[in-house]
Amino acid sequence: MDLVLQLLFTGIGIGAVYALVALGFVLIFRATNVVNFAQGEFSMVAAYLMVVCVELGLPYWLSFVIALSGMALLGVIFNLGVYYPLRHRTYLPVIIATIGASILLSNSVLAIYGPQPQVLQGWFDTPGIQLGPVYLDSQYLLIIGVTILLVLFNFWFFEKTLLGKKLQATSQDKEMASLLGISVSTMIMITFIYSAVLGGLAGILVAPVLFVSIQMGSTIALKAFAATIIGGFGDVAGAIVGGLALGVIETFGAAYISVPYKDGFAFLVLIAFLVFRPQGIFGERVAEKA
Amino acid sequence: MSASDNMIPAPAVRSKPLIIRHLPYFIGAAVLVALAASMQFDGYILNILLQATTFSIAVFGLSVVLGLCGQINLAQAAFFGFGAYAVGLGTADLHLNFWLCLVGACAITLVAGAFLGMSTLRLGGHYLAMVTISFQQIVTLVMINAVGVTHGPDGVANIRRPELFQSSQSYLAFCVAMLAIVGYLVWHLPDTKLGRAMRAVRDNELAAGVNGIDVFRTKVSAFAVCAVLGGLAGGLFAGGFAYVSPDQFSFAESIQFLTMSLLGGVASPIGSVIGTGLLILIPEWLRFLKSVPGLYLAIYGLSVILIIRFMPDGIWGFVSDAFTRWRAHTKAPPVAGALQLKPATTGGDIVLEVTGLSKHFGGLKAVDGVDIAVKRGSVHALIGPNGSGKTTTLNVLSGLYKATSGKIVLDGTDITSMAPHQRTAAGLGRTFQNIRLFRSMTALENVEIGAERPGNTMIGKGDDALTERAMEALTFVGLGNRANELISSFSYGHQRLIEIARALASNPTLLLLDEPAAGLNSTEKLELHELLKRIAAQGLTIFIIDHDMTLVSEAAQHITVLNFGRRIADGESMAVLRHPDVVSAYLGSE
Numbered sequence: 031m032d033l034v035l036q037l038l039f040t041g042i043g044i045g046a047v048y049a050l051v052a053l054g055f056v057l058i059f060r061a062t063n064v065v066n067f068a069q070g071e072f073s074m075v076a077a078y079l080m081v082v083c084v085e086l087g088l089p090y091w092l093s094f095v096i097a098l099s100g101m102a103l104l105g106v107i108f109n110l111g112v113y114y115p116l117r118h119r120t121y122l123p124v125i126i127a128t129i130g131a132s133i134l135l136s137n138s139v140l141a142i143y144g145p146q147p148q149v150l151q152g153w154f155d156t157p158g159i160q161l162g163p164v165y166l167d168s169q170y171l172l173i174i175g176v177t178i179l180l181v182l183f184n185f186w187f188f189e190k191t192l193l194g195k196k197l198q199a200t201s202q203d204k205e206m207a208s209l210l211g212i213s214v215s216t217m218i219m220i221t222f223i224y225s226a227v228l229g230g231l232a233g234i235l236v237a238p239v240l241f242v243s244i245q246m247g248s249t250i251a252l253k254a255f256a257a258t259i260i261g262g263f264g265d266v267a268g269a270i271v272g273g274l275a276l277g278v279i280e281t282f283g284a285a286y287i288s289v290p291y292k293d294g295f296a297f298l299v300l301i302a303f304l305v306f307r308p309q310g311i312f313g314e315r316v317a318e319k320a
Numbered sequence: 321m322s323a324s325d326n327m328i329p330a331p332a333v334r335s336k337p338l339i340i341r342h343l344p345y346f347i348g349a350a351v352l353v354a355l356a357a358s359m360q361f362d363g364y365i366l367n368i369l370l371q372a373t374t375f376s377i378a379v380f381g382l383s384v385v386l387g388l389c390g391q392i393n394l395a396q397a398a399f400f401g402f403g404a405y406a407v408g409l410g411t412a413d414l415h416l417n418f419w420l421c422l423v424g425a426c427a428i429t430l431v432a433g434a435f436l437g438m439s440t441l442r443l444g445g446h447y448l449a450m451v452t453i454s455f456q457q458i459v460t461l462v463m464i465n466a467v468g469v470t471h472g473p474d475g476v477a478n479i480r481r482p483e484l485f486q487s488s489q490s491y492l493a494f495c496v497a498m499l500a501i502v503g504y505l506v507w508h509l510p511d512t513k514l515g516r517a518m519r520a521v522r523d524n525e526l527a528a529g530v531n532g533i534d535v536f537r538t539k540v541s542a543f544a545v546c547a548v549l550g551g552l553a554g555g556l557f558a559g560g561f562a563y564v565s566p567d568q569f570s571f572a573e574s575i576q577f578l579t580m581s582l583l584g585g586v587a588s589p590i591g592s593v594i595g596t597g598l599l600i601l602i603p604e605w606l607r608f609l610k611s612v613p614g615l616y617l618a619i620y621g622l623s624v625i626l627i628i629r630f631m632p633d634g635i636w637g638f639v640s641d642a643f644t645r646w647r648a649h650t651k652a653p654p655v656a657g658a659l660q661l662k663p664a665t666t667g668g669d670i671v672l673e674v675t676g677l678s679k680h681f682g683g684l685k686a687v688d689g690v691d692i693a694v695k696r697g698s699v700h701a702l703i704g705p706n707g708s709g710k711t712t713t714l715n716v717l718s719g720l721y722k723a724t725s726g727k728i729v730l731d732g733t734d735i736t737s738m739a740p741h742q743r744t745a746a747g748l749g750r751t752f753q754n755i756r757l758f759r760s761m762t763a764l765e766n767v768e769i770g771a772e773r774p775g776n777t778m779i780g781k782g783d784d785a786l787t788e789r790a791m792e793a794l795t796f797v798g799l800g801n802r803a804n805e806l807i808s809s810f811s812y813g814h815q816r817l818i819e820i821a822r823a824l825a826s827n828p829t830l831l832l833l834d835e836p837a838a839g840l841n842s843t844e845k846l847e848l849h850e851l852l853k854r855i856a857a858q859g860l861t862i863f864i865i866d867h868d869m870t871l872v873s874e875a876a877q878h879i880t881v882l883n884f885g886r887r888i889a890d891g892e893s894m895a896v897l898r899h900p901d902v903v904s905a906y907l908g909s910e
Contacts, residue, residue, distance in 0.1 A: 065446040067453075115629050122390060123628045125449055126582070129394070130624025133575055133617055140614025244614075248571070252457065255450045263446075290465040297454040304439050304447065 032163035037281050043170030044239070045277020046177035050232035051254035052261070052269035053184065054225035059264055060201040061221040062113060064124045068132035070251020072226045073233025076101050077242045078139055080234050081148045090153065097234060098227055105226030109219050117218075132248070140244045147241035150234075173235045180228070181270060188266075197221060249293060253280070256300040262310030271311060342504070349500035357493035366488050367561070372600045373495040374557040379580045379592040380506045381549030386578075387586035388510060389542035390522030392445060395436075395452040396577040398459040399429045399547040401569025403554025405463070408476035408564050418482040418559060425555035426548050433547025437540040456571045463566035475565025479558050488560075495556050499593075502549065506589040511783070513772055518542050520758050520769050527756035530718050531822065532744035532773040572617055579620050582627050585634025594635050644806070652764070652803035653787050659796035661858040662778060663829045664747055666732050671696045671830050671861045672717075677726035679709075679716050686712040688885040689726070694830065694878075699852065699862045701872045701893075704882035705905055710865045711753065713882070714834050717863075718750050719743045731829045745774040749828030751819045753835040757807045763818050764803035767793050770822035778827040793825035794818070797851060813844040820851070830861050837868040849875060873897060881905070 051069055058066045079100045083093030112131045116124045158167040188194035199207040200217040208214045232250070240246055254269075257276045261268025276296055283295040303310065361369065378400050385393050403425035410421030440451045463470050470476070485491040509515040517538045520528040529535050558564050576599065584595025603609070609616050627634065633641065663671075672694040679687040687709040694700040704710050715721045717728060719740035728736045735743045749770075758766050767790035771779055779789045794800045797817040799810075807815065816836060823831055836852075837845050845868065852875050856862060866872050872879065872893075879896040881889040883905045889896045896902060 059446075065449070067449065112625060119632075121445060122386075122392065123632060125392070125446065126578070127625050127628045129449070129575070129578075130621045130628065132621070133572075134621030134625065137614035137616075137618035137621060141612050141618055145613055248453075248457075252450070252454055256454070259447065259450075291461060294458050294461055297458050300451065300454060301439055304443065304451065308443050308447075 033285070035164045037285055038278060039164055039166060040170065041278030041281035042274055043167070043173050043277070044236070044281060045257075045274035046173045047232050047236040047250065047273075048253045048257045048276055049270040049273025050177060050180065050235075051229055051250050052257040052273045053180075053266065054228040054232075055254055055258050056264060056266055056269045057221055057228070058225045059258075061197065061218055062117070062124075064113065064121055064128070065255070066113075066225070067125060067128040067251070068108065068112075068135060069225065069229050069254065070247035070249070071132050071135040072101060072104065072229030072247070073236070073250050074242075074244065074247030075104060075135060075139060076230030076233040077150065077237040077246065078143060078148070079230075080237060081150050081242050084150065094234065098230055101226045101230030102223045104230075105223035106219065108226065109222040113218070113222065114215070132251075136244050136247055145244065147243040150237040150242050152238035167239075169235075169238045173239075176231070176235060177270075180231075184266065193220070252293075253277075253296045256296045258310075259300060259308075260303050260310055262312035265310070265312045268310055268312040342508075345504060346500075349497070349504075352500065353493050353497045356496040357490060361489070361492075363488070366492060368600060368604060370488070370492055370495060370560040371557075372597055373492070373499050374553045374560060375577070375580065375600065376499055376553075376593045376596040377502050377556065378550045378553035379577055379584075379596050380502055380589050381546035381553075382577060382581040383586055383589055383592045384506060384509065384518070384549070385542045385546035386581060387588065387591075388515060388522065389518040389539060390445075391441065391539055391542060392449045393452050393543065393546050394449055394571075394574050394578065395456040395459070396546065396550045397569045397571070397573035398456045399433060399550030400554035400557070400573070400577075401459060401463065401564075401566075402429050402432060403551030403556075404558040404564045404569065405470060405476065405554075406551070407555040407558040408479045409469070411480040411559075412476055412478045418480060422552070422555045422559075425551045429547040429551025429554075430544055433544040433550075434540055436547075437543035441539040441543065442536055453571065456574055460566060460570050463569065470566070473566060475563060476558075477563045479562045479564065481559045481562075491560060495560065498552075498556060502552070503589045503593070506549075506592075514538070514541060516765065516769050516772065519761060519765075523758035523760050524756050526720065527752065527758065528769075529740035530720070530744055530748075530750050531770050532741050532826065533769070534739070534741045575617070575620060575624075579624055579627075581634075582624060583634055585636030585638070585640070587633065588636050588640065591634050591636030598635075650804055652801055653791055655788075655791045655795050655800055657792065659792040659824065660778060661824065661827060661855070661860045663827070663860050664731060664777070665696070668732070669696055670694065671731055672863060673727075673729040674717070675727045675729075677713065677716060677728065678724045679712050679721055680724045685885050687716065687882075690882065690885075690887050692880050692887075692890075694861060694863055696861055697856075697859050698878055699856050699864065699876045700878045700880070701876035702863065702865045702880050702882065703867075703869075703872055707884075708882040708905075709885040710882055711834060712885075714750070714832055714865055718748060718832060741774075744826070744828075747775070747829030748832065749773075749823035749826050749830070750832035751816070751823055751834055751836060753838055755812070755815045755819055757815055757819060757822075759807050762804050762806055763794060763799060763810065763821075764790055766807065766818055767822045767825045771825035773826035773828075776827050790821075790825050793821040796824060796854075797821045798847075813840050813847075816840065816848075817851070824855065824860075828860070830863060831855070833862060833864040833866075835866050836864065837866050837871050845871060869897075 051073060054069050055066065058064065076097050079097040080093055083096050108131065112127050113124065116127055152169040153172055154168040156168055158165055188198055196212050197217050197220065200212060200214050204214050253276055254273065257272035258269050260275060261272025276299065279299055280292060280295050284292040378396055382393060382396055385391050406425035406428055407421040410416040410424060411418055436455055440448050464473055481491055485494045510519060517533045520533055521535050521538050525535050580595040580599045581592060583598060585591025631638065670693050674690060674692040677687055677690045690713060702710055702713065712721065716723050719738060723736060727734065730746055730748060733746050735746050768786050771786055771789040779785045791800055791803060794803050797820055799814060799817060810818065836848055840848060849871055852862065864876065876893050879893050880887060881896060881902050888901045888905060889899045
């Protein structure tokens with residue numbers, strides 16, 4: 031029982047990271063109708079930025095601010111260089127371009143920094159607290175806390191602010207939004223910046239738990255995408271629930287079934303959902319109008 | 321539309337058999353094979369040629385799935401690896417015959433490709449991209465971790481070749497021959513029934529479905545063909561290099577295949593060979609790049625973005641575009657005779673019988689308990705104000721929506737629960753309000769897809785009969801002389817006529833026309849009216865939805881009126897149009 035509780039805690043912690051990246055996926059998908067296959071690389075790049083800054087001797091908080099600012103900048107460059115020129119084409123060229131961007135980002139970091147995985151220390155000096163039978167790692171607590179805060183922020187931002195409503199309007203009907211005087215390209219730019227920062231935040235949070243490596247981006251992205259399908263594609267709540275569920279499933283799978291195939295469980299769950307419930311937990315089937 | 325009258329019927333010319341027409345290709349291929357077998361290459365060149373040859377076959381697969389069918393596959397290296405391991409483990413560990421292993425490689429990849437495709441291809445393209453990436457990762461995981469079977473990271477050594485091709489030189493010649501054969505098949509594929517179906521699916525899935533194409537099966541076929549070509553290529557690769565290891569079949573290699581395909585031109589096997597050749601040779605010239613890990617792939621990533629942005633059709637696409645424009649001015653094939661419509665008459669007097677048809681979207685009753693009976697040989701119109709449920713009814717009839725309740729019987733066959741392509745096979749033809757043609761194809765190719773409807777009794781066997789039928793249909797609507805032009809060069813009104821020709825070529829039992837007059841100017845409307853008369857004169861039953869009261873009242877003998885999803889009037893045209901409920905629905909009551 032103790033082990034189950036411990037695994038549950040770890041699973042939710044790692045699931046929260048998937049949920050954050052999945053949220054970034056969903057936001058870009060809703061705004062542009064495109065799945066950004068470089069979303070995971072945002073996490074990886076942010077983690078490396080963090081490592082570089084900390085190694086330069088900067089304080090942790092300052093490194094954090096620099097890394098996230100860097101991500102905002104990357105969001106701008108990504109939008110202008112990858113999405114914007116292709117915005118009038120069908121989805122296929124755009125996803126191929128984002129795949130190209132993902133390869134470019136991960137291998138540029140590899141070329142600059144080399145293949146050695148890096149270690150990033152956690153935010154807190156205390157490693158964690160013992161609560162009854164369960165050991166609560168401080169970094170996992172931080173991840174869960176930040177995720178809860180972000181989900182609340184997200185809700186407030188999209189439902190209660192004018193900017194959030196403009197973003198929603200843009201994602202639902204670009205033509206109508208532009209007729210109402212909303213600058214669609216600005217809204218899409220904001221979405222890319224926000225998603226890049228979200229992905230970066232997830233990367234920085236998870237870095238002390240995993241190693242900082244070139245592969246971390248694609249690993250997280252695959253799980254996050256599986257999470258969005260499990261939750262219901264394009265659904266914000268679905269992304270969060272799917273991410274948490276996947277983290278828990280994977281942690282239990284690694285503990286009770288097989289460690290080397292840990293990364294394979296997400297795929298199996300994904301296939302099961304695609305076959306039996308492709309609309310996910312929260313999604314609805316939609317048909318194209320003739 | 322009068323063009324059909326002054327068209328002089330020419331006798332049909334039988335074209336020469338394909339084998340004869342393509343003889344130059346086979347002679348060229350034979351020369352290449354002879355060269356590969358006789359020229360003395362040193363080991364380094366030989367390896368590069370062997371790699372280029374086998375990789376090209378794998379990239380052919382991508383030109384089928386991505387170029388022809390518009391579906392993505394980011395796991396081609398995994399299928400390549402399946403083939404390589406099948407031949408590797410089969411010949412080295414199990415001491416099986418090479419040929420047996422090669423066949424096994426194809427069989428395994430066929431099953432794996434079909435399974436992966438079936439699990440995902442009903443869904444949108446994003447799913448396929450992610451699922452293939454996941455599949456690729458899993459395959460790599462298994463190759464590395466299942467040490468007992470795959471030898472793990474050590475890889476498989478001592479892979480054997482067939483007795484016949486023991487020397488590297490002769491094995492290369494064998495691979496070049498395989499490349500030529502597979503290349504020929506892939507090159508010819510777009511002009512086969514399956515190939516046309518793939519292109520139709522790529523251009524417009526909905527229209528493909530209502531023209532009798534099983535969209536899902538077509539996509540799965542394309543995906544499976546791609547996987548098999550990957551497996552075959554992998555098997556040949558393993559025999560060529562005698563040693564394989566997991567890192568040769570990683571995600572990075574899948575991306576390399578994709579880049580090769582995009583660079584050369586995704587739509588053609590010629591592009592595949594160009595792209596593969598370039599991406600194998602260029603890195604050999606720029607070897608210094610390999611000294612920095614990652615730099616090499618970073619450049620690949622950047623090239624993908626740049627190619628997609630600036631050269632979406634690749635190198636070969638650029639060249640062949642010019643050729644297509646030139647071909648548009650070539651003469652259309654001759655027309656043998658006038659279009660014959662012989663609608664099937666298995667059922668009774670009523671061609672289409674709809675009883676109690678309902679379609680609810682959540683709480684909204686878009687169509688609510690509607691009955692319609694369409695008499696054989698008549699023109700029957702369905703009218704009603706905006707939002708009355710007309711188009712929903714048509715979409716339920718053609719199977720794009722599933723009926724909530726009710727029954728649809730077409731010529732004695734219950735089609736209520738059939739998929740769109742099955743209804744088309746049962747004798748339904750339709751056009752769309754917002755025209756849905758296959759944009760990358762010529763007018764003739766569009767109509768050929770219609771003519772290919774399963775169960776079309778009006779065409780004989782072979783491609784010539786198909787072309788003949790399509791030409792007759794195009795001539796019938798007056799566009800026979802522009803058959804080889806691309807859809808984009810036709811005016812809106814003419815595109816509508818091509819859509820009608822596409823439906824007519826299939827010799828349907830019932831023709832559904834969704835607002836055919838929408839967006840037409842007054843001359844075009846008159847021409848449309850004439851065309852409808854000529855169609856009706858051949859005994860084809862027409863079910864038409866339109867707003868244009870003049871067209872409806874002149875063309876239709878029978879009218880059904882919908883309002884708020886319910887039938888409010890039904891009967892002979894003039895009587896229905898004077899019906900007080902109909903008048904008030906359109907003009908408001910006093």
